[in-house]
Amino acid sequence: MNQVDLKDLAERCVSRVMAVECEQDPYKHIVVDNFVPDDLAKRCMDAFPGLENPVWEHESDTDIEVKSRTTWKSEFDIPEHIVDVVRIMNSAPFLKALSEKFEIPKLVADSYFTGGGLNVTQRGGLLDVHVDGNYHDATGLNRRMNALLYLNPEWEEGWGGEFGLYNEDGSKLIKKIAPVYNRLVVFDSHDYSYHGLPDPLNFPAGQQRKSVILYYYTVAPRPEGQISVQKPHSALWVKRNHNDKRGNKERKFT
Numbered sequence: 118m119n120q121v122d123l124k125d126l127a128e129r130c131v132s133r134v135m136a137v138e139c140e141q142d143p144y145k146h147i148v149v150d151n152f153v154p155d156d157l158a159k160r161c162m163d164a165f166p167g168l169e170n171p172v173w174e175h176e177s178d179t180d181i182e183v184k185s186r187t188t189w190k191s192e193f194d195i196p197e198h199i200v201d202v203v204r205i206m207n208s209a210p211f212l213k214a215l216s217e218k219f220e221i222p223k224l225v226a227d228s229y230f231t232g233g234g235l236n237v238t239q240r241g242g243l244l245d246v247h248v249d250g251n252y253h254d255a256t257g258l259n260r261r262m263n264a265l266l267y268l269n270p271e272w273e274e275g276w277g278g279e280f281g282l283y284n285e286d287g288s289k290l291i292k293k294i295a296p297v298y299n300r301l302v303v304f305d306s307h308d309y310s311y312h313g314l315p316d317p318l319n320f321p322a323g324q325q326r327k328s329v330i331l332y333y334y335t336v337a338p339r340p341e342g343q344i345s346v347q348k349p350h351s352a353l354w355v356k357r358n359h360n361d362k363r364g365n366k367e368r369k370f371t
Contacts (some may be wrong), residue, residue, distance in 0.1 A: 146304035160198035180247035187234035258334035287311035307343035
C-alpha cells in the first residue's frame, strides 16, 4: 500500500480511536469496532500464516498458556498487508491519539516486536489470568499499553475466547470483550491490569482465535499507584501465586 493511502488510513483509525470513550473499570481501556476498512482486514486474514509455518512459537504450559505466537524480530518479518496495519498502529499520529486518550505522554512503539506480533489460539487453548512484564529488554523502556486487533469473522457466542478484564488481584472477572472481527482493544498495562482467557476455548475444529498484538512503552516509569513490583519482572500469573513461570517475582535485566 502506498504512503498516501496509509496516511489516509492512519487518519481514519485515529478518528475512530478519538470517537470512543476511554472506559475506567476495572482499568483504562477502549474498544473500537470496524477499526480498519473491511478490504484491508480481509487481506490481513488472507496473509495470516498457517501454523505449519516456521514463524510460529508454540506455547504449551498446559495450565497457564496454550497458544501460538510469531517470532518477528523486525517489521521485515511481517507478512504483506499485515505490515500495513502494524505500520498504522505504530505510526506517530496513532501513538499521539493513544497518548491523549489514555493520558500517557510520549508513547513509543516496539520496533523489536518483543512479545508482540500475531497470536493464534485453537480449541482447548487458554491464557491464565496475569499481568504482563513491565520492562522492555531491548531498550529498558517501561511497558505502558497493549493493543489487540481481532480477526475472527466467524466467531459466535459460545465458542469462548472472550478477552477478560479482572479486578486488581485477578480474582474476579469484571468484564468480557468478544474477539469479533476487526475489533481493536487497547488497555493500560501495569501491575494491577489483570487479564486473560483462562477457560479452554470451545472453537469448532478448523477455527482459530486470531489477533495482532502490539505493545507500547515510555521512558517515564509507571505511576506509583500502578506498581506492585519495583524491579523488572516477566508476566505474573494468578495460577503461579502471582509469580512468573519460574516461580519468581523479579527477573534479571541486562
